[in-house]
Amino acid sequence: xxxxxxxxxxxxxxxxxxxxxxxxxxxxxxxxxxxxxxxxxxxxxxxxxxxxxxxxxxxxxxxxxxxxxxxxxxxxxxxxxxxxxxxxxxxxxxxxxxxxxxxxxxxxxxxxxxxxxxxxxxxxxxxxxxxxxxxxxxxxxxxxxxxxxxxxxxxxxxxxxxxxxxxxxxxxxxxxxxxxxxxxxxxxxxxxxxxxxxxxxxxxxxxxxxxxxxxxxxxxxxxxxxxxxxxxxxxxxxxxxxxxxxxxxxxxxxxxxxxxxxxxxxxxxxxxxxxxxxxxxxxxxxxxxxxxxxxxxxxxxxxxxxxxxx
Amino acid sequence: xxxxxxxxxxxxxxxxxxxxxxxxxxxxxxxxxxxxxxxxxxxxxxxxxxxxxxxxxxxxxxxxxxxxxxxxxxxxxxxxxxxxxxxxxxxxxxxxxxxxxxxxxxxxxxxxxxxxxxxxxxxxxxxxxxxxxxxxxxxxxxxxxxxxxxxxxxxxxxxxxxxxxxxxxxxxxxxxxxxxxxxxxxxxxxxxxxxxxxxxxxxxxxxxxxxxxxxxxxxxxxxxxxxxxxxxxxxxxxxxxxxxxxxxxxxxxxxxxxxxxxxxxxxxxxxxxxxxxxxxxxxxxxxxx
Numbered sequence: 001x002x003x004x005x006x007x008x009x010x011x012x013x014x015x016x017x018x019x020x021x022x023x024x025x026x027x028x029x030x031x032x033x034x035x036x037x038x039x040x041x042x043x044x045x046x047x048x049x050x051x052x053x054x055x056x057x058x059x060x061x062x063x064x065x066x067x068x069x070x071x072x073x074x075x076x077x078x079x080x081x082x083x084x085x086x087x088x089x090x091x092x093x094x095x096x097x098x099x100x101x102x103x104x105x106x107x108x109x110x111x112x113x114x115x116x117x118x119x120x121x122x123x124x125x126x127x128x129x130x131x132x133x134x135x136x137x138x139x140x141x142x143x144x145x146x147x148x149x150x151x152x153x154x155x156x157x158x159x160x161x162x163x164x165x166x167x168x169x170x171x172x173x174x175x176x177x178x179x180x181x182x183x184x185x186x187x188x189x190x191x192x193x194x195x196x197x198x199x200x201x202x203x204x205x206x207x208x209x210x211x212x213x214x215x216x217x218x219x220x221x222x223x224x225x226x227x228x229x230x231x232x233x234x235x236x237x238x239x240x241x242x243x244x245x246x247x248x249x250x251x252x253x254x255x256x257x258x259x260x261x262x263x264x265x266x267x268x269x270x271x272x273x274x275x276x277x278x279x280x281x282x283x284x285x286x287x288x289x290x291x292x293x294x295x296x297x298x299x300x301x302x303x304x305x306x307x308x309x310x
Numbered sequence: 311x312x313x314x315x316x317x318x319x320x321x322x323x324x325x326x327x328x329x330x331x332x333x334x335x336x337x338x339x340x341x342x343x344x345x346x347x348x349x350x351x352x353x354x355x356x357x358x359x360x361x362x363x364x365x366x367x368x369x370x371x372x373x374x375x376x377x378x379x380x381x382x383x384x385x386x387x388x389x390x391x392x393x394x395x396x397x398x399x400x401x402x403x404x405x406x407x408x409x410x411x412x413x414x415x416x417x418x419x420x421x422x423x424x425x426x427x428x429x430x431x432x433x434x435x436x437x438x439x440x441x442x443x444x445x446x447x448x449x450x451x452x453x454x455x456x457x458x459x460x461x462x463x464x465x466x467x468x469x470x471x472x473x474x475x476x477x478x479x480x481x482x483x484x485x486x487x488x489x490x491x492x493x494x495x496x497x498x499x500x501x502x503x504x505x506x507x508x509x510x511x512x513x514x515x516x517x518x519x520x521x522x523x524x525x526x527x528x529x530x531x532x533x534x535x536x537x538x539x540x541x542x543x544x545x546x547x548x549x550x551x552x553x554x555x556x557x558x559x560x561x562x563x564x565x566x567x568x569x570x571x572x573x574x575x576x577x578x579x580x581x582x583x584x585x586x587x588x589x590x591x592x593x594x595x596x597x598x599x
Contacts, residue, residue, distance in 0.1 A: 232561050233556035236444050237323050260445035269325050 026103055028162045029223065031077040035282040037107060037150075039292045041081055043176045044154045044176065045050045049163045052077075054091075057282045057290075061087060068095045069264040070156065075100035078161050081154060084108045087138035102221030105157040106151040107142050114209050139279060141213035144184040144296060148177050183293055184223040187300050190216040194307045202243055202271070203252040208281035217303065250274040250306040319557045326553060328446045332454050332510045333549025333567060336519055339458035339521070340503045341541035342465055342526030346496065349476040353525065356517045357409075358415040359497075360504050362392040364422030367508070372425065377447045380511065382505045389501030443510040443553075443563050450509045457506035461499045468492040473534060511564045518568035519545055519551055524577045529582025544574055 026048040032038035038053040040249035045051065052226045054070050055061040073223070074080060075098040082088050095104065113136040140146045155173035159166035191199070203209075208219040219244065243265070250272045251262055266273045277299045278289040289295035321325045347353055366388025370380035372395075385482045392414045400407035465472070471492035475480040500520075507516025523544035527537040552567030561569075582585050 104529055229442065231562070232560045232566075233319070233326060233553055234558065234560040235323060235331070237319065237557060238327070242325060260447065262441060263447065264325050264328075264445045 019129070022224050026164075028158065028165075030079045030081060030158075031040055032279070033071055033080070033091055034294070035059075036280075036292050037081050037083060037238045039148055040147065040155055040176075040281060041158075042105070044131070044151055044169055044173050045165075046172055047170065048162060048168060053092075057284050057287075059281055061280060064090060066090060070094065071098040074098040074102060077102040079103050079105055079157055081105045081107055081157070083138055083140070085138035085140065100189065103157070103161065105153060107139075107151075107153050108146070109153050111140050111149050112167065113140065114213065116209075138207045139207040139211055141215040141292070142208055142279065144180055144187060146190050146210060147292065148180050151176055151180070162181065171309045175287065179293060181185050183296055187215055187296065190300055190304050191217060198249055198307045199245060200248045201250055201274070201307070202239060202248050202265070202275060203251055208277070211299075217307075236261070236265065239255065240265055240268050245270055252277050252302070253305070272306060275302040277302060314557070316554065319554065321551045325444055326444075326557065328564065329443045329450060329510075329553050330550060332443060332446045332451055333519075333553065334546050335388045335451075335455045335458045335529075336414060336507050336510060336516075337502075337523070337545030337549055339454075339461045340507055340516070340520040341527075341545040341569060342538045343461065343496075343499055343503050344520040344524075345527060345538050345541050347500065347521065348524045348528060348529055349534070353521050356500060356504065356520050357391065358411045359389055359500055360508070360517045361415045361419040363389045363418075363501065363504055363508065365418050365425055366391075368422050368425040369436060378447075378453055378509065381400065382509070385505040385508070386501055388418065390498060393497040393501060411493075411506055423437065442512075443567070446510060454506045454510065459504050461503055464499055469496050474497060476534070478530065483506070515568050519571065521542070521566065522571040522575055523548060526578045526590060528573070529578035529584050529586050531589065532584055532594075544571065 019080070028045070028050060030045065030049045030051050032041050032043055032051065032053045034055040038051060041049060041051055051074050054066065054073070055064045071094060072170045074095055077100065080095065080102045082104060087109050095102065104231055114200045116137045141150065151173050154168045158169045162169075194204075194217075196216070201217060202220045208217075211217065212219045220239065231234055242250070243295055248269075248271060251266045251269070251274075252274045262273065265271075276288075278295045279299075282291065283289045288298045344353075344356070347356055351387075357492055363385040366384035366386070367381045368384070369388075370377070370384025373384075374380040387561070392411075396407060396411040396414045397407055397408040403410075466486075468491075471482060471486065471488035474486075475489050476493065479489065503520065505518050507519060510516075511519060515597060523541045524537075526544050527541035532538045532539045548571035549567050552570040555561055555570060556563035556566040559566075578586065583589055
């Protein structure tokens, strides 16, 4: 970059900063890639961050297409908080294209990733088995304890970007982590009450691998780990046979995949359609899952409701 | 063994039976329409119409969610508006029908994508584009079968003017005024069959089951009735074999159906007795035998 250009940009930035209102000036501009991360950042950063989100409530981050407005937001941001583990495949290009000097914060840093679709592997004897090493399940937030790591990563990144607020972030993060501990204990207690023979669920998106591993519920899904792939007749047939064979008591819909297929499977197997589980996106403020903790509590209630009754 | 391969999937699974019924019904409705489209050099118009349906279906979806009838009704209205609009513009301006239809289809497609993305996530759009033959419920099956029934009866009714218009439009114009109405009725049939098809195969592939078997039939018969019989058989076989392929090989079902009909097409291009490559290359051999 030429010196002239640098000078112009520096001047321009100075002008912009000078003319911006004081409040916005010392707030850290943070972008979260999707709604659940945004909720976590809000809880840690509070009023000190100026937060915006790329994939909003109720939208699917797997198949999201960035808009020019998003590129502008990224270019202006100090921090871009992402989930990582391949969840936001489109984001690297967006950040590159947008330019800007944002630090990318990978919220899952330090979390032990699960292989994608672990329960599913024995079903895929064909060539396109998920056997590459980098093919990990990105939905780590479905284990509440992992989210404590998310929160710690977000706290550290915010403190580094805004040292003046480090204490605030520390206090907020500690308070939120305590709430997470309580949530974790509740989930554990509630799932433990379900008879182990009934702890099996079929759902149309295997985003619940971490949840299942942490709380002892088996989630079986007719689709691969990403929502792009269209299920084949073989997938559906296998799921139906499996449900009949293993007497899986409930089939669950998710907010972002084709519900008609689930209804078909439920009809054919006599399983109960258990309700809606939220996995990848929060709902609007008046919906059942406006925050991460609400989402997990809603899912827990739905699961227990469908599985505990015999 | 053969039983396991070809019949068992349909006995064991209700969704396979439904998918088969849906595919066969679509074959009976769409393939004859495809033959007429091909004979009238309108093969690509089906494609245009399929896109034209999208905004209507999208509006239906926005108004009442994933309701079969709202989406089908919206699609039909949009398709008819665009078919008639394009025809009117072609008759009253310098533009040819293909050109006016092309512009209509592109505008409609853009409009459809816009409406879908305003109202819902991108996943909804994918649902429109790819349909799901494995998830046919009672309503959808009923809709598809009704559309096929209506379209077979309607074809029987407008058969004579339609055939005449394919063969000798000038003659038809000199003896009858049925050409115009028959043309409009035919366009309406194209639209409703596409609407029926897109629930099962999606807007992209519904055209496939209409056109590909019809074009394939061209290599096997000169007579229009035979062509239709062959096209329907061909589409039915593609539906059945495509579902089996999806079942045994784990391919997505909609594309599998169209791919099978594509294989039949390729075989016919090479070996079809009417103008196939082999028969052109060795014209004498047939007579020597």
